[in-house]
Amino acid sequence: MWKTKKEVSLVGILSATLLLNAAAACMWPLTTVYMHNQLHQTLALAGVALLGMSLCMIVGNWLGGWLFDNWSPFKSALVGTLCSFIPMLTLIVFHGWPIFGIMLLFIGLGDGIVMTVVNSFAANIKEISSRRVFNWLYIGMNLGVVVGTLMVGVLMDHGVQLVFMVASLSYAALLVIFVVDFRMDIQTKTHQHVKGPAKPAQLQLIWLIAAMVFCLYLSYSLWESVISVHMTNLGISFEKYSLLWTLNGLLIVFGQPLANRIGTYFKMSSQIAVGTLIFILSFLLLFFARDYTMFVVTMVILTVGEMTGFPGIPAWIDGLAGDNDKGKFQGIYNMAISFGRAVGPLYGGLIIEYGSYQLLFWSVTGLMLAALAAVMLRNHHNLTRVKK
Numbered sequence: 001m002w003k004t005k006k007e008v009s010l011v012g013i014l015s016a017t018l019l020l021n022a023a024a025a026c027m028w029p030l031t032t033v034y035m036h037n038q039l040h041q042t043l044a045l046a047g048v049a050l051l052g053m054s055l056c057m058i059v060g061n062w063l064g065g066w067l068f069d070n071w072s073p074f075k076s077a078l079v080g081t082l083c084s085f086i087p088m089l090t091l092i093v094f095h096g097w098p099i100f101g102i103m104l105l106f107i108g109l110g111d112g113i114v115m116t117v118v119n120s121f122a123a124n125i126k127e128i129s130s131r132r133v134f135n136w137l138y139i140g141m142n143l144g145v146v147v148g149t150l151m152v153g154v155l156m157d158h159g160v161q162l163v164f165m166v167a168s169l170s171y172a173a174l175l176v177i178f179v180v181d182f183r184m185d186i187q188t189k190t191h192q193h194v195k196g197p198a199k200p201a202q203l204q205l206i207w208l209i210a211a212m213v214f215c216l217y218l219s220y221s222l223w224e225s226v227i228s229v230h231m232t233n234l235g236i237s238f239e240k241y242s243l244l245w246t247l248n249g250l251l252i253v254f255g256q257p258l259a260n261r262i263g264t265y266f267k268m269s270s271q272i273a274v275g276t277l278i279f280i281l282s283f284l285l286l287f288f289a290r291d292y293t294m295f296v297v298t299m300v301i302l303t304v305g306e307m308t309g310f311p312g313i314p315a316w317i318d319g320l321a322g323d324n325d326k327g328k329f330q331g332i333y334n335m336a337i338s339f340g341r342a343v344g345p346l347y348g349g350l351i352i353e354y355g356s357y358q359l360l361f362w363s364v365t366g367l368m369l370a371a372l373a374a375v376m377l378r379n380h381h382n383l384t385r386v387k388k
Helices: 010-038 043-070 073-093 099-123 130-158 160-181 200-224 226-233 238-263 268-287 292-309 313-320 326-354 357-387
Strands: none
Touching: 010 043, 010 099, 010 130, 010 160, 010 200, 010 226, 010 238, 043 073, 043 099, 043 226, 043 326, 073 099, 073 160, 099 130, 130 160, 130 238, 200 226, 200 268, 200 292, 200 313, 200 326, 200 357, 226 238, 226 326, 226 357, 238 292, 268 292, 268 313, 268 357, 313 326, 326 357
């Protein structure tokens, strides 16, 4: 019998986050290419599969939080991991259609549960400052993306079964970490919530920011889905595509501290606007990308925009929300991200089926620019009214 601990270690949090994101990073870029090139399904159907996986992940996020608060945090982590581990093992043997799509739903549900549970364990660490804990959580997430995309790029050439086997090993290792380091009882505190309305002007700005976040992540998800097919159609190997995500993760891990330090010299809204605009303009380069070098340049510019503009968005929303509505609007922010990721692959698949890649890139660029303009105009209006 293991002794019951009081709180999880920082190494445990980092390891669990890394393994979970490594396993997840194997599936996102793999799904579209595998369904289109090997299962001979349409890009629209691949988008439906990823949409279903994302929606199940959203359900898992909610369920993980409920289980953590109302049941056992430790058992919740085990149940969530098994919910992903067993379907992944199944895919090693049975990976045709539609079993592949059905297993994706269970994997999305399990990943969503574990993601919320690990974050909740991290929030209950008292011996280390929350800021440091969540910085490590963010680094672990991006390192997981680096490892996962690198693995799938190398392993895909040796057969899809090998990818599923390695992803299964990641979940098995995650189970071991939970048993060794997450076996504890956590006493959750109950806080009274006083209802109260948010400021009307700030409320409008928050909803516009949420709409912008939805558009940004809808567009971002295209890199995880249809752009992989676009690159392979241009004769670029899937392994080289996966290296782009490795580059993205490494740039964030090593560049984020510098971006945060530079950001202290600028107003938060201005930093977000500049970073978001850089991110948006990177999609214009996709019109001209025909060789691998151009895709590398595009990914570097996109990542610079992402790490400059994206981290400050939840903090900005927190500052705009009323004291009684902070949790509510952080929830809306996370839902905007999840729904953007869910809708993006389906949207991309439909536009390509009935249009072209060029139309897709134009449409998402226009959507993001319109959303950013609406946010900045509303923010300027609010600031002007305060001055008066």
